[in-house]
Amino acid sequence: MPVLEDRVCPGCHTPTLGDRPERRGVLAGLCTRCERLWLDRADLLTLVGHEPELRAPLLPGLAGTDALCPACGQAAVGERECDAGPLLCCSACGGVLLTRAVLDGLRGSQRAGAVASLVDASERVSAAPSVDAGLQRGEGPRLPTGAELRAALRRDDDAPVGDRPDRVPFDHPVVELGTFPLAAVLGWLVSSSDGAMTFVLPVQLFIHELGHAVPSWLSSRRALPLPCGVTFWEEQRSLFVGLGMAFLFGVLAVYAYRERRPFGVALSAVGLALLAFFSLAISAERSFEWTILGGVAGEFWISALMIVSFFFRLPDRLRWDFFRVLLIFPAFATWW
Ligand SMILES: [Zn+2]
Ligand SMILES: [Zn+2]
Ligand SMILES: [Zn+2]
Structure with missing residues (x-):
């Protein structure tokens, strides 16, 4: 965790970075202009909990040139994309400049299968969209028992109408x-x-x-x-x-x-x-x-x-x- 006070933000190219304590003892550099955070590779791992997958952007930036890294000083900071959105990354030291939204997105996806299990749980609670889906969700198809068949076949009008219990029983x-x-x-x-x-x-x-x-x-x-x-x-x-x-x-x-x-x-x-x-x-x-x-x-x-x-x-x-x-x-x- 280097001290980044007044170093140049690789996104804004202005000396607007300031030290900013984050959770888990991480000291980040906060750019007061673009409000993005600079994090070392180790600090990123600490906050996110896993090694995020970074890719080259689908559309390269117009500038095309790498910016100076505020941590290691090399002109190696270029645009990357992760699952949560775009960020800047130093290919020399691995430091990143990202927004809080992207950081939170990376943190939210840290538990593999978390979203899948949420979807699963909500499907079990909510109504099945079709009979087939309901059957798949439940124990699967099974034959009705004899009692259920008899209950289904027994018609209501077989019971005597108005046969409510007597206020004073006749058979007592x-x-x-x-x-x-x-x-x-x-x-x-x-x-x-x-x-x-x-x-x-x-x-x-x-x-x-x-x-x-x-x-x-x-x-x-x-x-x-x-x-x-x-x-x-x-x-x-x-x-x-x-x-x-x-x-x-x-x-x-x-x-x-x-x-x-x-x-x-x-x-x-x-x-x-x-x-x-x-x-x-x-x-x-x-x-x-x-x-x-x-x-x-x-x-x-x-x-x-x-x-x-x-x-x-x-x-x-x-x-x-x-x-x-x-x-x-x-x-x-x-x-x-
Ligand atoms: Zn900035
Ligand atoms: Zn660097
Ligand atoms: Zn009389």
């Missing part, structure tokens, strides 16, 4: 076998004590009012059952109510059929048959009698239907898998 032994006798015994105890029955009374009243309302709806009459123990109904039959009831039973049938809930299909079929019977088959006076007498009858048959329905799935929208567990208790208390 404790729930299924435990709730029923518990509700039965509890309902019997409640119904035999006047004090306890007052708690169930609102539900019992509502079931009673439903007993009035259901025959009314089935005979195409407007009816509004209220939990306080009153039902408003009209004596006049209404086509709107009749069609509305038919529509509701139809919706129940469609959902129950789609979700494979036969009990729901049966309910809607019975409902439609009763609707036809009360609305069309019997006289208006007779169907109105059913409405008036329906309250006491409803206490029996509606609670019985609730008890029986405990064991059957209904369309998911109704959340019956959950409500059945709540309703079974007042249903029993009313039924006894």
Whole structure:
């Protein structure tokens, strides 16, 4: 590392070189005019890490004459090219004058295969441009396993529609076998004590009012059952109510059929048959009698239907898998 202070830059031919400490203890000559660095051969090796390959330029400079070397003093500094770009090189001592860009370029390519391994890594991460490229990148082609074939062949519509897990499972032994006798015994105890029955009374009243309302709806009459123990109904039959009831039973049938809930299909079929019977088959006076007498009858048959329905799935929208567990208790208390 010679001291190059105020020596002539072989590129600019002016005394503009100055000493400049670089990394790894290298003292370079920095030209303040062209901002190129003069490095001894050994210092170049130290900074770059390998012997760069230098070639004669494709197009020789116009000057054509070699400049004076600031290190060894011989007129032997001529243009060369390396992988990172052009530079000046003294053919006598091997010193070079180069820009920082060329120096950095030489340093970056010091590890053989560095760029290749980068390209390789990015190809493994990024999407394969084609199926063939993806296969080559992966383990190569292989036959699908039996399970994969079966999964591909199994069609989605083979699974029952709407077969989501029940909120309260139907096949749980404790729930299924435990709730029923518990509700039965509890309902019997409640119904035999006047004090306890007052708690169930609102539900019992509502079931009673439903007993009035259901025959009314089935005979195409407007009816509004209220939990306080009153039902408003009209004596006049209404086509709107009749069609509305038919529509509701139809919706129940469609959902129950789609979700494979036969009990729901049966309910809607019975409902439609009763609707036809009360609305069309019997006289208006007779169907109105059913409405008036329906309250006491409803206490029996509606609670019985609730008890029986405990064991059957209904369309998911109704959340019956959950409500059945709540309703079974007042249903029993009313039924006894
Ligand atoms: Zn210069
Ligand atoms: Zn030289
Ligand atoms: Zn009544």
